Amino acid sequence: MKKLLYLFLIELMLCLVLAGCSGKTMLDPDDPVTLTIWHVYGSQTSSPMNDMIDEFNRTSGKDMGIFVKVEMVTDSDEIDNVLAANLNEEPGAYELPDLFVAYPRIVEKFGDDALLDFSVHFSKEELSAYRSDFLAEGYFGEKLFMLPIAKSSELIFVNKTIFDRFSTDTGITADCFNHVETLMAACNAYYDWSQGQTMFQIDDFYHYFLANMTGLNSEFVIDGKINFDSDAFERVFTPIAEAAIYGSLCVGDGYASDRWKTGEIIGSAGSTAGILYMRDYVTYYDNTTEDIETLVLPYPCLEGSKATVVQRGGGLFAVKNEDERKNQAAVIFAKWLTEKEHNIAFVTNAGYLPVTNQALQSLFTNISSVENEKYRMLYSAVNEQYENGYQFCFLPIFDGALDMQKNFEKLIKSTLSNAHQEYIRRIQNGENRDTVMEELTASALASVREALN
């Protein structure tokens, strides 16, 4: 009896001690696990991604004990910078989030074991639901580090209201947007018509070169270096250089949506996601505003080349966590976000494309179901690209791709901007326009080639 009592007492104490020491391994609605996320969908304006996260937190997240907290909404370059600052252990760097949206190029900055391999947590059947080319972008060897949640393509946005006025006066029609050469010629005509206004902005020159060189059956990047010596490079460079030197193609910093707000440009080539920022009115210098109509058109190509467009859009990455509950939660959230109805609801409010075969088919067979007229126009333009036999290209991944892309962008803009200043100076000095243009275009190409060498 006495021994039994002692045994009971020891067991009781052991139970109490062990209960105090045990760590949690399962998700628990009474003790929610918090996942921080940095993403690019919405930036400072109303964010469709934040709306989806709110819905997840209210429904599945609440039931399962997962709370997703948006810590940063910014552009992909900024996310790259801030992640790199942490990985380089720079003083004052942000702590890594649990989830972030970025392009595949970021993987080179992380170690082999720092990111969560989604393929371990998805069955083959689950993975087969995703569009294979979207999914392929996320694989690094056998590991699926980037899960596609929304993809975008590139196209053209036009301020139709102002363009119509220009068209009426000059006879230049919207057909000019079909080819790069006619588009740049229209830009120069607009510059003259508007007494010195830029007409068009290309958001991403790196993408412009990639798409158009691919369209000319040439490679833009060979062995991690830009193929600047080729004829194709010159062919792609020349029309935009001439327009930029003339002053009609904007080579300033920032996204086109910024200048769209003030009517400083009336057209841009950029991501489908740009539609979120293309407002329906223009504000002028005296604070008056004008309501405008927007035209969405397929991406332009060089005359005689195969129409090509970049398929872009980052994906969701999860930082591997020692707390297994966070890894589980990240997978649950990723699956929820790419379920057909959630994915369509998210992408059609953000100007992206869904990532599963079923959702993609459902969207394009029923574009009229998209509520917003501007967004319907966007999906029609994307569909047109699909139907007109556009070929799609992806951003090449190699060590140093991130820095190369940034440097290339800066190089093109600064070279052409300086050339434009020189052009203005020389024209004001009474030199012949055509001769100056020819000289400056050649010298701009030479200096770009020299810088890339």
Place this chain on the structure above:
Amino acid sequence: MKRSLSLKEIYMLFPKQGISMRRRFFLFLITCLTAMIAIFLLLLSLFGVLNPADSKLEHSLTQQLDYSFDRINRNMEQLAAYAVEFSQEITKQINAINLPFTLFRNNPEVLTALQYSAYTTVLNHMRLADCSGAFFMLNTTVNDGLEDTYYSGIYLKYANIGSDMTFQNSVCMFRGNSQVARHNNINLFSTWEYETKKNTFPQMEEVLTQLESNPCKGYLLTAAYQLPDAWEHVRFLCTPIADDKGNIIGVCGFELSDPFFEAQYCVSDAEYPSMVCAMLEQDNGVYTGQIARNQSGYIPPLKGTISVKSNDNFFYFGDESISLIGKMKYINIGSSPHIVAVMLPESQYDACIRVGQYKALALFLIVTLLTILTSIELSQRYVKPLLKSMEKIKEKQFDHNAHIPEINDLFAFLAEQDRINETAFDAMRRENADMQTSNEFPK
């Protein structure tokens, strides 16, 4: 040769007298009493009457509230000091234009020139102060022929809606002249507008009509507003801008956005990781405000208006989706009243209380079991020998080594009595024998 004594030998040196019966009884009584008290406490904690977690939690909330209150108070005073300096700088720049303020109206050239010159002042003050944005807004416009009324000025914000505004964060223009933004190589905010429309920030506009024009006295902290067409909530610390005659011609100050507030007043190192700090305002019984981040990273998803109810030592905060429990304190920032609150979700408060209850239950259960076991042990070791000795008395087996002094004494006494009785009996027997002998042989 010296030899050290072992512990056993030392123990054997002590006389084996044993513990007295009085002490044994006292010890047994104490153990029984402790067991009864432990059972009583066990029952009290079982029914939730006794729970130390409750007072510990209250203490922790009070401590955190005092800390957050002091921090907010100090930061707001510092921010107000910067705002005063900011206001005086803007006044200087307006005066430098050397034109009556009334002539600024409908004069885009003058207002643009002012924005070019004031941009650096706004940016410097924004970098200097702990804030997420800085602005000045004048009671004038580039075009008063428009249907709505507008206020001219510059409003800069950190571009990234992140939690930490200070690291690698670029600046963008929320309100102001786009040419000034281009000139300074900054982008426009997604919902940029040239000027601020009337009634966008009503409390900020109240500064334009208030009586106190001295920036040192006329500052206030507004309630939190949702930025137009954005998902961010912000509040402003505003102070008036006065002309050289003391007339209020504008307002300037700093923006404190939700992400900034969350990071700035994050409750860290708290004993309860889900504890959050909030700054609330009350308007006709309706509470709104901003809630900071907590250690656990989980922020209660309070949306819109918050109801506040008082109950004994705590306040209950909540909306239709969640209920929180905590403490609050009133604070005046300039001329505006606010509330600083520290709270944690009621479910987690209940969980803390439950854990405290379980801990107390476990502790009292162990104490109860230990005292019962001790009672049993004492009964085995001390009461049982007593009973055995009683039996021996009945059987007249006097054991002089009972290790109980009283029993040993009793045995000694009874043995002595036996010996006396035996002697008396022998004497009587001898006397009796003598008497028989004298009867048989008379003298």
